[in-house]
Amino acid sequence: MERSRIAVAGASGLIGSALVRSLTADGHEVVRLVRRAPQGADEVRWDPGRQYVDPAGLAGCDVVVNLAGAGVGDRRWTPEYKRLLRDSRVRGTAALAEAVTALAEPPRVFVNGSAIGFYGETGDRVVDEDAPPGDGFLSGLCVEWERAAAPVREAGVRTVFLRTGLVVARGGGAWARLFPLFRAGLGGRLGDGRQYWSYIALHDEVAAIRHLVDTDTLSGPFNLTAPEPLTNREITAAMSRVLRRPAVFAVPAPALRAALGEMAGDVLGSQRVVPRRLLESGFRFAFPGIDEAIRAAG
Template sequence: MERSRIAVAGASGLIGGALVRALTADGHEVVRLVRGAARAADEVRWDPERGSVDADGLAGCGAVVNLAGAGVGDRRWTPAYKARLRASRVRGTAALAEAVAALPEEVRPRVLLNGSAIGYYGETGGRTVDESAPPGEGFLPGLCVEWEAAAAPAREAGVRTVFARTGLVVARGGGAWGRLFPLFRAGLGGRLGDGRQYWSFIALHDEVAALRHLLDTEGLSGPFNLTAPYPATNREITETMARVLHRPALFAVPAPVLRTVLGEMAGDVLGSARVVPARLLESGFRFAFPRIEEAVRAAL
């Protein structure tokens, strides 16, 4: 994409922050969507959970990137927190899509790149799935279906609409690995459950590069799995972390304990999602860190 103005929701998060730094380094003007009053020319006010956004602030942007949403793993999934997860994603996406669609064509963004997640597929066991697979069953798949459907106004207005179904991001600064690294450094790391469940991961570097690829490549629309091409089991990941960090991995957390501590969210930890990035690879994208050991070393 030529140097342009790009609006980013979720710019303060792990992925959003890394994307903003990359875009800014390449000379793009980044506009951040903020929840409070806009205090600078590069800020646009919005309230994703109430479904409102200052549409005028999006006028003239070449692209809108929506990576906002309450953290799936931040709290137990109480009914109240489930409602917050849904509102922050579905209402926020709907607000952006409607705002983009309502803008005059001459100042309307050309692309909406919307976050999603491999939670769309639910439990897949050892079966490999790509973007052609149907949604799974349960809370997360249902949320992802609603989340993506909320972008319909932009797509119907002719805006190229892309869904980034992201896996577990390997990075020190946040997400699942932001919690795993300190545990393994302290010698407290270990497999979760029986360790046979697949975790579909992606290095933060590749996540940002893939998002840039989806923004820059005309003709790409619909869902794309942002996961490395070689998913690994929890046991393999545990062994890799221990080897790279030169620490023992003696501890194992039994499934019943996880269910007691995490509640319904334990299903996401113990579940298996063997997801591959078929469409991303077909579009010409190449991973810098396709295997788990490479991704862990890159994060360090």
């Protein structure tokens, strides 16, 4: 991709910060959306909860990437936190959609975050991008999140949805909690361990986003997951193997429900999601297997 001006919402998060590093290393001009007063020409003021973004800051952007949203696993899902999870995604996306469609020269592509939570519980069933949405809070949230970007697509801007799985990284997400436990020898399976986890290495997540940005023929939803999902039991064994630590502890399902509340359903649920459209587009994973993804995360 030629040197471009790229706006990134959620630039301080796990994926966003890695994406910004990758883009700036290749000479692209990155504009970060911030919730405070901008401190330079590379920052744009926005407030996703209030559905506001300064449209002038998006002028001249070739690409807009929206990765913003409160952390799903950061707190118990109280009614107040569920409202924050929704507003930070749906209202933020709606604000960006309104700003983008108002530009005299809109960007050539709008990339919007989403998640494999879209599919709900899938058990042992393999699902790809053609599968319908599932049930539950996360599924409904993902549906609303993607729907909020509809005005951009209707305005003729190529629109891509990133249905991201569990990102293997030390700096955030589920694995940020798993690595310290396993390094201390306290790791183990969650529940019965038979639930499928659809994971992706952080390196491949960023590479996939850039591939989707650069390929003008691609639009719609893409599952950002490694080619072969594994069970929690298999991933537990891989963590033990790669980190050379025992994994003898197990957290019973009732204990998880007591500790996490409604969010435990996401931890114990099974999602066997595959990246069919991403593979068909020619993307090649650098770290497709769990052992190499764990090693890449360090």
